Amino acid sequence: MVNGEKIGFIGGGNMAEAFINGLLNAGARTENIRFFEPNHDRRQHIAETYGVQAADDNRELVEWAGAVVLAIKPQIVKEVLRPLHGIFTRDKLLISILAGVSTRTIEGLLGGEPRVVRAMPNTPALVDAAASAICRGSYVEEGDMEHAAGLFRSVGTVHEVAEDQMDAVTGLSGSGPAYVFTVIEALAAAGVQQGLRLDVAHELALQTVYGAAKLVKETGEHPALLREKVCSPGGTTIAAIRTLEERGLRASLMEAVAVATRRSEELGRE
Ligand SMILES: NC(=O)C1=CN([C@@H]2O[C@H](COP(=O)(O)OP(=O)(O)OC[C@H]3O[C@@H](n4cnc5c(N)ncnc54)[C@H](OP(=O)(O)O)[C@@H]3O)[C@@H](O)[C@H]2O)C=CC1
Ligand SMILES: O=C(O)[C@@H]1CCC=N1
Numbered sequence: 001m002v003n004g005e006k007i008g009f010i011g012g013g014n015m016a017e018a019f020i021n022g023l024l025n026a027g028a029r030t031e032n033i034r035f036f037e038p039n040h041d042r043r044q045h046i047a048e049t050y051g052v053q054a055a056d057d058n059r060e061l062v063e064w065a066g067a068v069v070l071a072i073k074p075q076i077v078k079e080v081l082r083p084l085h086g087i088f089t090r091d092k093l094l095i096s097i098l099a100g101v102s103t104r105t106i107e108g109l110l111g112g113e114p115r116v117v118r119a120m121p122n123t124p125a126l127v128d129a130a131a132s133a134i135c136r137g138s139y140v141e142e143g144d145m146e147h148a149a150g151l152f153r154s155v156g157t158v159h160e161v162a163e164d165q166m167d168a169v170t171g172l173s174g175s176g177p178a179y180v181f182t183v184i185e186a187l188a189a190a191g192v193q194q195g196l197r198l199d200v201a202h203e204l205a206l207q208t209v210y211g212a213a214k215l216v217k218e219t220g221e222h223p224a225l226l227r228e229k230v231c232s233p234g235g236t237t238i239a240a241i242r243t244l245e246e247r248g249l250r251a252s253l254m255e256a257v258a259v260a261t262r263r264s265e266e267l268g269r270e
Pocket of ligand 2: 170175
């Protein structure tokens with residue numbers, strides 16, 4: 001983001017917190033970040049933990065900010081944006097991270113020709129390891145995409161995609177951390193079943209997933225090649241891989257991403 005720019009968050013939930021934390025880690029100043037959050041406990045938590053100011057309402061927040069991150073649940077987008085109709089003047093950029101909700105819907109709710117970028121980050125933003133994708137709205141200006149990309153780059157990686165790919169991004173990387181957490185949990189349970197202590201099994205499962213991801217990222221090798229290097233002929237791993245294929249791990253993941261993608265499409269129609 002542009003140094004010194006005022007960034008406002010509509011909503012102070014999980015994702016807003018991840019971004020506020022990431023922006024501060026990346027050198028943003030607390031006085032340049034504000035948020036509005038109706039829940040008293042959340043408001044207090046964000047304000048006290050990060051030292052950023054809570055606005056009294058969304059209108060005040062938008063009037064103050066240069067860039068606004070929309071971080072509420074998709075189900076309440078209409079009730080939150082309708083009262084803000086007409087105040088998104090051309091000097092403001094709105095970045096929506098809502099699953100499913102199209103730039104066209106948001107533009108319609110805001111009225112005029114608002115500069116809107118739609119994005120799909122994920123919760124590893126909290127530890128500067130988000131995978132995000134962004135797409136452009138109808139009225140973005142030259143520089144807006146790079147500007148928005150800067151926000152997401154401050155908490156991880158970012159790709160620009162066409163808007164018709166955003167639901168697939170949501171099904172893959174938006175929801176994806178939850179799939180991986182389930183894998184870590186299941187591997188730890190499997191270790192316990194084989195007689196390991198839970199703390200040891202958890203640590204081994206966690207470090208295995210972390211190390212495997214790091215190996216793919218740092219070597220740039222295809223995961224299939226790296227897998228072959230683990231599979232000794234006639235050994236333990238190939239026996240396990242055969243079971244995973246028979247039980248449909250690959251098909252299960254493909255179906256999970258497909259279902260999440262469809263759910264994102266549905267959220268956009270609700
Ligand atoms: N969680 C994730 O992994 C990801 C989420 N997203 C998207 O990010 C968005 C936010 O998700 P997440 O942070 O998890 O959700 P949260 O429910 O944690 O955060 C939303 C916050 O908005 C608050 N809120 C309710 N009404 C208003 C209002 N009128 N004005 C301002 N704030 C309001 C809610 O308060 P209250 O609880 O009291 O209603 C809540 O604290 C969603 O649209 C989701 O699709 C995108 C990528 C990943
Ligand atoms: O579950 C959800 O709907 C949100 C969007 C992506 C991750 N969490």
